Amino acid sequence: MKYRKSFIATSVAMALGVGSVLATGASLAGEFDGVTLKVGTWGGSWKENIVNVIVPKFEAEGGTIEFVTGSPQANLAKLIAGRGKAPFDIMEILDAQIQDFRSAEFLQPLSLDAIPNKAHLEDWQVSDDTIGSWFTQETICYNKDKFAELGIEPPKTYSDLANPKLEGRLSIPDITSGGGLANFGAFAHAGGGDEANIQPGLDLVKSMNALKFWSRGGEVVTQFQSGDVYAAVVHAGWCVRAKNAGSNVTTVHPYINDQHTGVHKHGWLGIMKSSENAAAANWFINEYLDAGFQFEFATKSGVVPVNKEAIGRLSEDPVLDEMLQTSSEEISQQLRIDYSKADIADWTDQWNRSVAQ
Amino acid sequence: MMEMRSEMAVIQPRARSGPLPKRGLPWGRWFHWLYCSLSYIFLLSPMIVVIGASLHGGEYYTAIKFPPEDPSFQWYFKIPAAQFHALGLSFLLGGAATLGACLVGIPAALGIVRSNLPLKTLISALFRAPLQIPAIVTGIAFLQLYFLVGDATGLYAQGTFLGLYLGHFFVATPYVIGTVTAILQRFDNRLEEAALSLGASRWRTFRRVTLPVIMPGVYAGALYSFMVSFGDVPISIFLTAPGFTTYPVELFYGLENDFDPSILASASLVIFFCLIVLLGMQKLVGLEALLRSGSR
Numbered sequence: 001m002k003y004r005k006s007f008i009a010t011s012v013a014m015a016l017g018v019g020s021v022l023a024t025g026a027s028l029a030g031e032f033d034g035v036t037l038k039v040g041t042w043g044g045s046w047k048e049n050i051v052n053v054i055v056p057k058f059e060a061e062g063g064t065i066e067f068v069t070g071s072p073q074a075n076l077a078k079l080i081a082g083r084g085k086a087p088f089d090i091m092e093i094l095d096a097q098i099q100d101f102r103s104a105e106f107l108q109p110l111s112l113d114a115i116p117n118k119a120h121l122e123d124w125q126v127s128d129d130t131i132g133s134w135f136t137q138e139t140i141c142y143n144k145d146k147f148a149e150l151g152i153e154p155p156k157t158y159s160d161l162a163n164p165k166l167e168g169r170l171s172i173p174d175i176t177s178g179g180g181l182a183n184f185g186a187f188a189h190a191g192g193g194d195e196a197n198i199q200p201g202l203d204l205v206k207s208m209n210a211l212k213f214w215s216r217g218g219e220v221v222t223q224f225q226s227g228d229v230y231a232a233v234v235h236a237g238w239c240v241r242a243k244n245a246g247s248n249v250t251t252v253h254p255y256i257n258d259q260h261t262g263v264h265k266h267g268w269l270g271i272m273k274s275s276e277n278a279a280a281a282n283w284f285i286n287e288y289l290d291a292g293f294q295f296e297f298a299t300k301s302g303v304v305p306v307n308k309e310a311i312g313r314l315s316e317d318p319v320l321d322e323m324l325q326t327s328s329e330e331i332s333q334q335l336r337i338d339y340s341k342a343d344i345a346d347w348t349d350q351w352n353r354s355v356a357q
Numbered sequence: 358m359m360e361m362r363s364e365m366a367v368i369q370p371r372a373r374s375g376p377l378p379k380r381g382l383p384w385g386r387w388f389h390w391l392y393c394s395l396s397y398i399f400l401l402s403p404m405i406v407v408i409g410a411s412l413h414g415g416e417y418y419t420a421i422k423f424p425p426e427d428p429s430f431q432w433y434f435k436i437p438a439a440q441f442h443a444l445g446l447s448f449l450l451g452g453a454a455t456l457g458a459c460l461v462g463i464p465a466a467l468g469i470v471r472s473n474l475p476l477k478t479l480i481s482a483l484f485r486a487p488l489q490i491p492a493i494v495t496g497i498a499f500l501q502l503y504f505l506v507g508d509a510t511g512l513y514a515q516g517t518f519l520g521l522y523l524g525h526f527f528v529a530t531p532y533v534i535g536t537v538t539a540i541l542q543r544f545d546n547r548l549e550e551a552a553l554s555l556g557a558s559r560w561r562t563f564r565r566v567t568l569p570v571i572m573p574g575v576y577a578g579a580l581y582s583f584m585v586s587f588g589d590v591p592i593s594i595f596l597t598a599p600g601f602t603t604y605p606v607e608l609f610y611g612l613e614n615d616f617d618p619s620i621l622a623s624a625s626l627v628i629f630f631c632l633i634v635l636l637g638m639q640k641l642v643g644l645e646a647l648l649r650s651g652s653r
Binding site: 046083085 | 421497500501504515516594595598599600602607609610611612613614617
């Protein structure tokens, strides 16, 4: 009898023990156990910044993140080739591509309730299928020493770059580069045209006598460093890098007609229609928009956060404060290209015929 | 008789007096030396810049820093593991594509040169077509093909080693066909006829007579195939996937935002590796002999 009681007590204790272990295990189970989220984004340091911050958090929830590295253009080509069957769940999209994504119905609606950090964004940066993730401030970056040496006033408009003293000392983005479309749109506006009338922009570019058309922002840093160029049309992040590399440069947000100062290019995130990991993708977006990540990512990648809290922190850094516009008023003054009015194929064709000869 | 005399007069060597005339212009030797030196500098300077910049000892830098400041090997210790993984994949892929190209290219070349097929010219052109198609188009075409096949069969090859391999095999094969065809067109068929008449089987004749003669073409084609596969970006860019990224694509994406010095360090290691392999081959067998005779 004694043994029987002991056996029952032991069995109950073991059952409770196993039960508690299972219960503990269940409570430790992450939200995304066994989920592999595939993210289409740029490689190199861009990806590493995400790897260092967001990936450990996702792994703590039991999931893993894989990266399909490539430019948004290359990833869009993969999507088109796969007729919407994406090799990734979520991808970085440029503002010039959003129309293509929507017309091809490549995106699925976001679960905005699962993205509380959207509250820190401007209203126009949040839509049903895409959400703003970063932006660049496209500026004129110039060498202060060289301008003083040549007796040239700091530029205020793109037209100021047509100064004969700058002939062969100017670098502007090729239309195929990351900032090419945004800046060309800005040239068109500055010249008196718009997205549908680009001829004034072409005339403005031709009047500038540029040394070369850069295709990667890193080229501009090298050109400033070697003294090949005295001014460049480039986003502020590259100017910051040129300054950190030892060039005495600063930025100007050029006046573009009477309404705008500077132009920006926007990055967006969207979840692919073919994705079966929508919950994890929405979680990823929310983490991407977190103020802490946005600040760290922006300062390391040279872009501007969309999270207003993170933007406010940029002014803590004297170099960023000098190079970027950080107040809501200033940012709202920057030109946003309306790509729904633009025929990008025609832009590229006209550019190749008129400028890139 | 008169004509004969005049011919004899023509063929008689002229009497030579004094020292032999100098060949070429007096500054020709120096010009030759300068021209060769500049050519070598031009060809080697990119490698020198890459290796030199990889020794940059300062902080992370967004552009190539050459000559390096405060030289150190610090970036060699910061090469991401993903690059080594990608490098391994590229070697494996290049080797497999080369092997496949040889296995298909040699019989194809034999068929093109020796058969009497009615559409031989067309077949020959088809085998060489991959060289005429822009590589980026090839990449997109393969990706679309994989989706089409996948939709029909449920077997999707995109993002797999097989998918990558087929793309590389496609572009690598014409190089072997081209080089082997060139040698076969100058091949003396009497060598094979002699072997056959002495009782050798067709296979033995191929193995002991034909293959050794065409080996220089096989080696050259294999070398080109490997180089094309190893350095390919436009095709791989569409066919890679997480875990299956080739070395050039990994570097390409790594350089999109910054000049990460660890990429330069990694590239320098590959340069040194290739140099060691080439020097080793030169020392052991002799590259010229290998390509010329093909019999070692």
